[in-house]
Amino acid sequence: DQQVKQNSPSLSVQEGRISILNCDYTNSMFDYFLWYKKYPAEGPTFLISISSIKDKNEDGRFTVFLNKSAKHLSLHIVPSQPGDSAVYFCAASARIGNEKLTFGTGTRLTIIP
Amino acid sequence: AAGVIQSPRHLIKEKRETATLKCYPIPRHDTVYWYQQGPGQDPQFLISFYEKMQSDKGSIPDRFSAQQFSDYHSELNMSSLELGDSALYFCASSLLSSGQETQYFGPGTRLLVL
Incomplete structure (x- = not known):
């Protein structure tokens, strides 16, 4: 039972354009969401997070949007840079008494120079 | 850092x-989490510790x-290894x-069971 889903296994975007990565979840108890970037043979690197009390959080080139009614979140990267090429994981947790992360299956983002 | x-x-x-x-x-972090990532899969939660006490347990065999020890480092002990334990x-x-709920990950240990 995949509670966090990233339906696009891969995405290619031209350098300088906007990259939009999507994530859907089914567990209504999730109230904290994170995006991680992962290179091969390395651990996930934290990018940005959002609490369920917000619908948007921005940090530099990264913006995360949360639509609770649709149980959907997205990560926008603008402008996209070649160094952004990696696998991106969406993760969620139900914070009260249960902080473990449930991960999506990942989206491989390739930025085309 | x-x-x-x-x-x-x-x-x-x-x-x-x-x-x-x-x-x-x-340093100064009080909670440790362990995850297992099989080939082509997403990381799966195994177990966590808060202030040296087990706080949650997932799909850990x-x-x-x-x-978790007094200096907050943690050890994962795996016995009777099976081929299927090969993972990150x-x-x-x-x-x-x-x-601060954000979890920061280490580089991982790649285990290969032959």
């Missing part, structure tokens, strides 16, 4: 052997055990007591 340290980075074992993976959290094992840490 100091990050999560994991050792060893790579480990090769044979079936039925034992393995011990170590994790050193970011009975053959595995873990603990990640440790993450956070500072829950200050309400």
Whole structure:
């Protein structure tokens, strides 16, 4: 039972354009969401997070949007840079008494120079 | 800034052997999490510790055990290894007591069971 889903296994975007990565979840108890970037043979690197009390959080080139009614979140990267090429994981947790992360299956983002 | 340290980075074992993976959290972090990532899969939660006490348990086999020590480092002990245990094992840490829920991951230990 995949509670966090990233339906696009891969995405290619031209350098300088906007990259939009999507994530859907089914567990209504999730109230904290994170995006991680992962290179091969390395651990996930934290990018940005959002609490369920917000619908948007921005940090530099990264913006995360949360639509609770649709149980959907997205990560926008603008402008996209070649160094952004990696696998991106969406993760969620139900914070009260249960902080473990449930991960999506990942989206491989390739930025085309 | 100091990050999560994991050792060893790579480990090769044979079936039925034992393995011990170590994790050193970011200084002052009080919570440690262990995740397993199989080939082509997303990371799966195994177990976590808060202030040296087990706080949550996921899909961790009975053959595995873990603990967090007084210096907050953690060890994952794996016995009677099976081929299916071959995976990347990640440790993450956070500072829950200050309400900082973000988990920061180490580089992982790649375990290969032959």
